[in-house]
Amino acid sequence: MTKKSVVAQTLPLKIVGSNKFGRYNKISSEATFNMFISDGWMVPFPGHKKIYEVIEGGEGRGIFTSTRLGAIIFVIDQVVYTMNENLSINQLGELQTYSGPIYIEENNAKQIALCDQEHIYLYDYLNSTFGQIDTDFIPNYIDFQDGRFLAAVKGEPLYRLSDINDGTKWPTDQEGDFQTKADNVKAVISLPGKAGQILVVGGIVTEPWKDIGYQLFPYQRSGSYNIDYGVANEATIAKSDQFVVWLGVNEKSGLALFVTDGGSSKQISTDGINAKFGQVVHPEESYGSLFKKDGHLIYLLTFSHADDNFTLIYDFNNDSFYYITDEYMGHHIARKISFFNNTYYFISENDGNLYELNTKYGSFDGKEIPRVRVCETYRRPDSDPFIVDNLSFVTEQGQFDYTDNARIDMSVSRDGGYSFSNYVQMEMKKIGDRANMYDEYNLGYMNEFTPQFRFYGKERFVSKNGVFNVHQ
Amino acid sequence: MELINFEDTKVIDENGYLTPGWKEILSQLIGQLQKNYSQEGLFVPPQTDTNITKLDNVKSNRALIYDETNDKLLININGTFKEIQTI
Numbered sequence A: 001m002t003k004k005s006v007v008a009q010t011l012p013l014k015i016v017g018s019n020k021f022g023r024y025n026k027i028s029s030e031a032t033f034n035m036f037i038s039d040g041w042m043v044p045f046p047g048h049k050k051i052y053e054v055i056e057g058g059e060g061r062g063i064f065t066s067t068r069l070g071a072i073i074f075v076i077d078q079v080v081y082t083m084n085e086n087l088s089i090n091q092l093g094e095l096q097t098y099s100g101p102i103y104i105e106e107n108n109a110k111q112i113a114l115c116d117q118e119h120i121y122l123y124d125y126l127n128s129t130f131g132q133i134d135t136d137f138i139p140n141y142i143d144f145q146d147g148r149f150l151a152a153v154k155g156e157p158l159y160r161l162s163d164i165n166d167g168t169k170w171p172t173d174q175e176g177d178f179q180t181k182a183d184n185v186k187a188v189i190s191l192p193g194k195a196g197q198i199l200v201v202g203g204i205v206t207e208p209w210k211d212i213g214y215q216l217f218p219y220q221r222s223g224s225y226n227i228d229y230g231v232a233n234e235a236t237i238a239k240s241d242q243f244v245v246w247l248g249v250n251e252k253s254g255l256a257l258f259v260t261d262g263g264s265s266k267q268i269s270t271d272g273i274n275a276k277f278g279q280v281v282h283p284e285e286s287y288g289s290l291f292k293k294d295g296h297l298i299y300l301l302t303f304s305h306a307d308d309n310f311t312l313i314y315d316f317n318n319d320s321f322y323y324i325t326d327e328y329m330g331h332h333i334a335r336k337i338s339f340f341n342n343t344y345y346f347i348s349e350n351d352g353n354l355y356e357l358n359t360k361y362g363s364f365d366g367k368e369i370p371r372v373r374v375c376e377t378y379r380r381p382d383s384d385p386f387i388v389d390n391l392s393f394v395t396e397q398g399q400f401d402y403t404d405n406a407r408i409d410m411s412v413s414r415d416g417g418y419s420f421s422n423y424v425q426m427e428m429k430k431i432g433d434r435a436n437m438y439d440e441y442n443l444g445y446m447n448e449f450t451p452q453f454r455f456y457g458k459e460r461f462v463s464k465n466g467v468f469n470v471h472q
Numbered sequence B: 001m002e003l004i005n006f007e008d009t010k011v012i013d014e015n016g017y018l019t020p021g022w023k024e025i026l027s028q029l030i031g032q033l034q035k036n037y038s039q040e041g042l043f044v045p046p047q048t049d050t051n052i053t054k055l056d057n058v059k060s061n062r063a064l065i066y067d068e069t070n071d072k073l074l075i076n077i078n079g080t081f082k083e084i085q086t087i
Helices: A271-278 B020-036 B049-055
Strands: A008-013 A031-033 A035-038 A041-044 A047-055 A060-066 A071-076 A079-084 A089-094 A103-106 A111-115 A120-124 A129-133 A139-145 A148-153 A158-161 A175-177 A185-190 A197-202 A206-211 A219-221 A238-240 A243-249 A256-260 A265-267 A286-293 A296-303 A310-315 A320-324 A334-340 A343-348 A352-358 A371-374 A386-395 A407-413 A424-427 A437-446 A450-456 A463-471 B064-067 B072-077 B080-083
Touching (some): A008 A386, A031 A035, A035 A320, A047 A079, A060 A103, A060 A111, A060 A352, A071 A334, A089 A120, A089 A129, A158 A185, A243 A286, A243 A296, A286 A334, A407 A437
Antiparallel strands (some): A008 A463, A031 A371, A035 A041, A041 A463, A047 A352, A071 A079, A120 A129, A139 A148, A197 A206, A206 A219, A238 A243, A243 A256, A286 A296, A310 A320, A334 A343, A371 A450, A386 A437, A386 A463, A407 A424, A407 A450, B064 B072, B072 B080
16 A cells, blocks of 8 residues: 655636536536626626616516617517617507517618517607508518518518518518528528628528629528528527527527527537536527627526526627526526617516616615636546645725625535535625735545635625645 | 629638538539530520519619510610510
């Protein structure tokens, strides 16, 4: 028997990190809740505040910023509202439906079209009219490009174009159809940052088309490639910068997250994320939104059914996933986010309120944001046990006059992230006391070490990677 | 004749060969050109008379087209399609 010598090591403590969890906790339980990485530090995901209670107990269905109108259009239940720069809210009109997503787009003729997957409604703010448009098809989705509205035809392999600058007319000969697979068109998306390109998205395939400018029908399908995935739920489609993101699926493959810039597509979800998607029971109750916060392009994807009940965000800047939640660790309440008045507004499926999302808010409308970091598990290559002497990392303190028992709680898992110990607490230093160190000693004897930190408080937490010391 | 769309994708792979996407683009482009511009003749694009009626405007000025419904060769002069008479 070989006698082992005492070896002391200082190892990195990855406070700064994203969701790197694997299919099972034993592979990795690393996860981050309500925080994200900025310049190599862990910073809070923005909180939000209720700006306007429109309808108590209602459902926020869609939101859209019109820079030409100088207002946002949003829909709560069946009612369409506008809010101008003075935060003055007006009722525009009513839809025929009371729930479900609303897709909103605008053309150059001061017409804003709303699609509730049953009808198209048009708000003409030049003539101050709002009403339902008679169409000879049932629209499933609406978008805009090159002067025309584009609509997916519900339950058909077809999409339709409106007349140029006239959303009231949808000529019967302005119709495109799927050509690569037998599928129904679920959405038509104009590609951001690519002139004249659209994606015709079905349930199992996506076809890129381009506006060639032909008179008979302006679009021509890409003859060289298509994307062999459709969308599980068109409400998960979001676009910004040069990207379109969607929750993809096809006849041979389960849910995965895809992104395209029009030239190629790639799967961005990891093994662990895909395994999480594999457990989703109700993909039909999901939605996505893209927004750029402080330079970070973020895609937010929510599975809102009680059986699923989680929200992931993907940060394009860091190629990283994180969880964001509500105050009860369920799914985040934002359904669609829109930038207006130099801030972000969102509506929620959970209620009839209009919210502002901003870094200046450290809480969820006064309720504490659960911010959690589960670090990666440390194991020795030979699985030999070790003793963790201490750990430490830098965290901002003394910056606020904490009045809410702000603290960092730490617990440790010794079984690879399946169960955690009781918490040890460190209260945040009061204002002016800027000692910036978090440290704990004598963490025990184990052969798997997974620390978990919970950041309690309604002010910000800013933390950097640290170290831990072990010996055998 | 339908010329393939330009695609803003990677043209050459790591080994210096065309990527599959650009192989397809060039293959289809060359195929269409060979089919319509060959030693066996220049083929005038065909359309039905219904579509020709839709195209009968100034945007089609100088367009040469074959009316496949009525078997006529047409040219658009100042926004109107006129038949090219043969002897």
